[in-house]
Amino acid sequence: MSEILLEGGAHRFHCERHDTVLGAGLRAGLGLPYECTVGACGTCKFELLEGTVESLWEDAPGLSARDRAKGRKLACQSRPTSDCRIKIRLDEACRPLDPPRKQPAVFVSSANITHDIREFRFRTASRAAFLPGQFALLHLDGVAGARAYSMANLANDEGEWHFQVRRVAQGVGTSVLFDTLEPGACVTLDGPYGMAYLRKEPVRDVVCVAGGSGLAPMLSIARGMADLDMLATHRLHFFYGARTPRDVCGEAQLRVLAGYGDRIVFHPAVSSVEEAAREAWIGYTGFVHHHVEETLGAGFTGYEFYMAGPPPMIHAMQEMLHVRHAVPASQVHFDRFF
Known part of the structure; x- marks a missing residue:
């Protein structure tokens, strides 16, 4: 077991032999910044001031050439092999409510x-x-x-x-x-x-946008809204983006929730024009972020947005929400995966 000391000496925690700096810090209840946990996003970068660590993924894309030259490490990919002193900026928003x-x-x-x-x-x-x-x-x-x-x-x-x-x-x-x-x-x-979890006291209606297996967390959020009786006072617009009609899913799971068709509205979109025509698709044809924009029309700042899906979908949604509609970052929730 290694001891990890944060620069300044205000915080320290212990790391089991096979744990990572990130995992051990979160288990200790500290707000170490992170998003993907698998070495891709780079959010959990830190500086190793003293001690040694083993890197689980030497070529992790979360570190740039400049980061490597400066000796920076990824907390999610670093296992301490000795006691260490590190420099990292804690983020209270990342402090776990349920430590992993x-x-x-x-x-x-x-x-x-x-x-x-x-x-x-x-x-x-x-x-x-x-x-x-x-x-x-x-x-x-x-x-x-x-x-x-x-x-x-x-x-x-x-x-x-x-x-x-x-x-x-x-x-x-x-x-x-x-x-x-x-x-x-x-x-x-x-x-x-994960930080893209359902906020339990929303003041706005909710929009969930999913693509691929991003369906899972968006379904969990929809189920959470139903379980907490949030749908009694708020509406949920649930968008699902698929490439072909046979890729569309989610409606069957939403249909069993109280309020479906009234408080919950399902909006599927198929991006392949050729497949949509070949399979006689009668729903929306085009990218899901366009479907969101055309469906909501205006008043985007009046919604809370949750998103999960392929990186191109997330990037397109971000540009649409932040650039074209000036939605504050505090109203847009997603975890970055690559």
Whole structure:
């Protein structure tokens, strides 16, 4: 076990042998800044002032050449090999309400959502504690590094964790999940993580925008709104962007929630004009961010936005919301993945 001291001496925490600086800091209740937890975004950069660390991913894209030249490290990819002193700016917004914990999780079952998205259900011995919209890390046998997947369900005493995962071509992690994992198999689950969770006291109606397996956290937020009776006073516009008609999903899960069709409105969009025509698609054809803009029309600052999906979708939504409609960053919630 190593001791991590933050510059200035105001905070220190212990890091278990196989834990990362980020994981140990969050488990200690500190607001270490982060987003993706898998080395891609660079939000968790720190300076190593004293001591040594092992890098889990030397070529992680979250570090630039300039960062490397200055000796910066990624907290999510650094395992201390000695006591360390580091320089990092804490962010109170990142202080976990439910500190993440590592625990064994048993694979229970799976079910197809679409032709390439499947829901995988795991169970832990302790309560599944997380906020709607958060994610967890799965450590799978034979897979180097953790894989981040969002929960589609809600916190529960039964220890149920439901992940909706899209198969990635040549993806090592998804190959294990889709092709190898059998019910009864045990993995290591580390969570919860994520800042794009449902705010429980909104003053605005909510817009959820999902693409691909970004469906999972947006469904969790929709279910959270229903569970907290927020739909009695607020509306939810739920947009789902797909490439082809057969990729569209989410309506079946929303339809069972109280208020569907009245307080909850589902807006699917298909981006491939050729596939839409070939399959006689009668819904919206075009990119989902255009569908959001055309549907809402005006008054964008009157909504709270949650987003999860491919990076191009997130970037297009950001430009549309912030540049064209001047929506404050405080009203737009997403976790960056690449």
